[in-house]
Amino acid sequence: MFGFIVQRLWQAAIVVFAMSALVFTGVYAVGNPIDVLISPDATQDIRAAVIAQYGLDQPLWRQYFAFVGRVFEGDFGRSLVYNMPVSELILSRLPATLELTLAAVIFASLVGIPIGMYAGYKPYSPVSRAIMAISILGFSVPTFWFGLMLIMVFAVQFGIMPAGGRGETVSLFGIEFSFLTIDGLQHLVLPALNLALFKFSLMIRLARAGTRELMLSDTVKFARAAGLSEFTVLSRHVLRLISIPLVTVFGLELGSTLAFAVVTETIFSWPGLGKLIIDSITSLDRPVMVAYLMLVALLFIVINLVVDLTYALLDPRLRKGRA
């Protein structure tokens, strides 16, 4: 197991390194931030001075290695727009996104999996058919539209939910969280629901497909023949057996939601990473873009590692080094 983790970390290092090179080159190709930074009527001298100040007159490879050198010292550079260290900027936004996506993905799993298992357990009942219809809808409805509908109905029509923002936050271990206050929770519900919709539908379909297949398996027949109740069969046997694909998708979805919750964050003015990256792309804030994309790569690697370790936890056949 230890060797496995070392191997994975080694792979992770290579991926992060490759990612940094790719992102750096890609961002370099997008455009010159100087055009955004300085007013068009600045003199040529000022232009040259600013360019030299940010090291933009150097060839690409030299800029890249200078960047890598600074990263090893923990310095991702300063945001051109906010004029603060990028690491600080990202860390200040990360908790909001983390909170929102975790709420969404956990809700989607906790509700979606049991519902999906029910639909797989009784595939022909009207309730199951309704569940499947809803899940199809969940796949096909665009996120932005569903978000706007949520705001229209719950915030505008009934006025029971706030339309945007993060609400009151409480500081825990020096990080601001909103799920600990009533107001914060109220602000969290709609964006989390909006973000959860797609994942919710996905979990339903996965859980249903797995359950349907397993209900016909000899394992379930044998468990029933031993007199186990249907609930025990589902909760102890089936859930464990379908959990591996579910965990895989959970991990992938968690990663992509963390990285790309842009639409929901924009609609609900949620001050998370998604809004930050959109803003920095429009203003060509290079250091933020590079650092953000590297963070995303790292997130995916960590999540995948955790998923792989969870496999070993869930399936004894994957545990090595046991008699």
Added chain:
Amino acid sequence: MTDTQPHATTAPLLDVTNLATWFPTGRGEIKAVDGVSFSLAPGEVLGLVGESGSGKSITGFSIIGLIDEPGRIVEGSVKLEGRELIGLPAHELRAIRGKTISMVFQDPMMTLNPVLSIGTQIRLALEAHESITAAQARERAIKALAQVRISDPERKVDFFPHQFSGGMRQRVAIAIALLHRPKLIICDEPTTALDVSIQAEILAEMKELVAELGTALIWISHDLAIVSSIADRVAVMKTGRIVEIGPALGVLTRPQHDYTRALLDALPSRAKPGQLLLRASGIADAAPPPRKAATANLPPLGSPYLVIDEAVKRFEKPAGIMRRLAIKSGIAQPVTSVQAVDGVSLVLKRGEVLGLVGESGSGKSTLGRMAAGITVPSAGTVRLNGQPVMSAGRSPTKITTRVQTIFQDPFASLNGRMRIGDIVAEGPLAHRLVTRSEARGYVADWLAAVGLDPAFANRFPHQFSGGQRQRIAIARALAMQPDVVVCDEPVASLDVSIQAQIINLLIRLRSELDLSLIFISHDLSVVRHLCDRVAIMYRGRIVEEGEAGALYADPQHDYTKRLLAAVPVLPMAAE
């Protein structure tokens, strides 16, 4: 078997009358069980025999109330100690399942949950019928494992199914079935997936346990010999009905019904070796197959033809870069390898049938694959008529078409998206044995040769039964004009009557085409029937080799003796 008389007078434990279970399909109802009646005395063992699709398993599932949707019990009654089970609400049925009636399934690989420990699975089965603490459950689990002769149960209780062998897993399944001391256990082909010697052990243990606990058994099987060794009474099923029922000895030695007789006649163990087996339904034997002009330099019949010399096959996991570095510098252990075939030398004479017998994991299939040029030997050579079967170099490929293979599973070995004609013609076309314009006629000839209608060439594999598919696989192999055919368990997945057809086909084709066969099997009676010489494989080596008759009559090696002793034997009528 003499104790059947007293049972007749006691009140029956189970009384099944006119049971009918139907499965609706798009084209009407399939009557899987169609009016089955029998009764079972306490402690009695009933063998339920039939071929696949005869409804024997569905009968078992109907009794225990586990018919998969959309199947349903249409009529009839199942009375357990006088209490009607059909129509009972789900929770009352559940209270009976596992407690009064329990069930053991065919494949212990599929029945136990791979992600739960044995102890947990036993605890769940215990909790289904009594409230019990975790410590008590563990203690009971250990006792249950000890009862089915699993050594070191205190440690094994925490094992997961994959850490057990097939026989051990089936013992665990039996332990779970016995937990609540049921009055009846339904065993659905419980030893079919196991090796002969393991099967013999399980049979013996089951007999003992049943006698000791007074449990009644319904033993469902396709294998008459196994049933005869355990059952007091035997019921023979065909297309959803019981055609004959009576004391085991009587049914198996003096069968009254034609179908029972046909089943018995299809068994190779009851025929003279080498003779065609009797078959119930006569499929017309086909025209003699077309033989392409063979290459001139074939050695005479009986001279060494396919020579395997010191063949070794090791399977090892490929090591990554880091791992290899670590091994080189002595930090890590070298990758463990499995020696599947461990220095085997074997000579197949031209025109003979060589049986290769062994249990699963003995390396017999790997040896066959090396002989057929599918697997590359790690060391040693395989030569056909003096020429290597595979090319030299880093990644060797097969360079002869004169060795062909027939695989075990005709469902997996035929490409489901290709038409039969294309499947058979593919190889001959690729190797220019026939031109594209001749292919149609060539395929038709071969299909006829294996007893299939040449018009089938336009159909797809899924439209055929297992036996028909195996014929197609044989036609495909023979259409390549081989001299040597490696048959890897070609009849293992087939019903007895289909098995008899395929064996007859092989006997006939072999004599008509002067084929040499390597016949890999775990079934000793089939091997005895078909093979001239037999080689017994055990743990990657050949432990004994000789003329079939001599080897069966006077085995020398301990392993061969054990193997032969483990084969269940049918009682023979005194003539």
